[in-house]
Amino acid sequence: MPGNKLAVGGRKAVRAERGEKAKALIAEKLKAKKLRAEQRRKIREECGLEACPIQQPRTIENTREFDETFVQPDDPEDILEENTDEFASYFQLASRPKVLLTTSPKAKLLSWKLCYQLQRCIPEAKMISRKSVPLKKLITCAKNESFTDLLIVHEDNRQPNGIVLCHLPDGPTAYFKLQSLKFPSDIKGCKRDRVFGNPELVLNNFSTRLGHTIARMFACLFPQNPHFRGRRVVTFHCQRDYIFFRHHW
Numbered sequence: 637m638p639g640n641k642l643a644v645g646g647r648k649a650v651r652a653e654r655g656e657k658a659k660a661l662i663a664e665k666l667k668a669k670k671l672r673a674e675q676r677r678k679i680r681e682e683c684g685l686e687a688c689p690i691q692q693p694r695t696i697e698n699t700r701e702f703d704e705t706f707v708q709p710d711d712p713e714d715i716l717e718e719n720t721d722e723f724a725s726y727f728q729l730a731s732r733p734k735v736l737l738t739t740s741p742k743a744k745l746l747s748w749k750l751c752y753q754l755q756r757c758i759p760e761a762k763m764i765s766r767k768s769v770p771l772k773k774l775i776t777c778a779k780n781e782s783f784t785d786l787l788i789v790h791e792d793n794r795q796p797n798g799i800v801l802c803h804l805p806d807g808p809t810a811y812f813k814l815q816s817l818k819f820p821s822d823i824k825g826c827k828r829d830r831v832f833g834n835p836e837l838v839l840n841n842f843s844t845r846l847g848h849t850i851a852r853m854f855a856c857l858f859p860q861n862p863h864f865r866g867r868r869v870v871t872f873h874c875q876r877d878y879i880f881f882r883h884h885w
Contacts (some may be wrong), residue, residue, distance in 0.1 A: 696875065697841065705844040714848070722806055723852045726784070726860075733857055735761040736783040741768050744794040745750060751789055757870060757883045759834050759856050761787075779805045785857055803853055810853060812879065831885045833861045833866025840873045847874055 658860050679688040692698065707714050718724065725731045728885050735758050739747045743766075756759045762783075766774060771788075778786050783804055785835040796817060802809040820826040842851035862868075866885075873880040 649838050679845070703844065707843060707845055708850045714845075718852075721849075721852070722803055722808065723856050726856045727852075729860065731784060733758075733760065733785065733859060734783050735785045735787060735857055736778050736781075737763040737787050737789075738766040738774065739789045740791055741766060743789065743791055747789045747791045747796050748792065750796045750817070750818060753883075754787060754789075756831050757835070758787075759859055760856075775804070776803065787857075801853060803856060807852070808849070811851060815878075831866075831868060833863030833868060834861060835866070835868035835870045835883075835885075836862040836864065838869060838871040838873075840871065842872075842874045850874075850879075 676688050701860065710764065718727070726733065737755055737758075738752050739751060743870060751763050755763045766788075771779075775786065786800075786802040786804060788800040788802075789796050797814055799812045800809065801812065835858065837852060839851045842848055851872070851874075858870065869882075869884040871880075871882040871884070873882075
């Protein structure tokens, strides 16, 4: 062969040899790991957990430093705020959620598709075409129709890129940027059956004061009487500055 280049067959042989060595090395490391785990188990059986405590995996959340903005369950200031804020009537069962869904003006197909999925997710949500109606006029009409929340899907370059959530009539309002959006049709094996009943709501890890307010905003979108037999779950999981949303049915 000209130069120092290996033939195609020689390259395959070298790659195969490297693969076998890598597999052997991984198997050896796994065997050593199992041996160490077995030794720790025997020590715990003989001497107890104090001699060899169980190691907890390091995650983003359990290594997070304490922040003064964390909400404590027995803080009287937080309890007073919850009883007097804009969402108090919902949690006191004085009002029922009534959500209005719409898009930015001249929205394209994917924005309407997202609105449809949100309508399936949120019970008693109404979806309308905004056309060219100004936002102030839209909010006024929503107040007159006794809507409790307004959801607006924004788009850029024909792609949904954000959602505005406005709690009526006096706010607050939040803007959420969309990333990694997947529809049920994009998920392999996802059911496309008709959904029914009120979903069970899971709000996870909204531990700061701001997160607590955002969680209460999300809670106000859903009725407080979930139908457990319907086996529907809506999950909002907060991890640092990201909120992961899932709708299971």
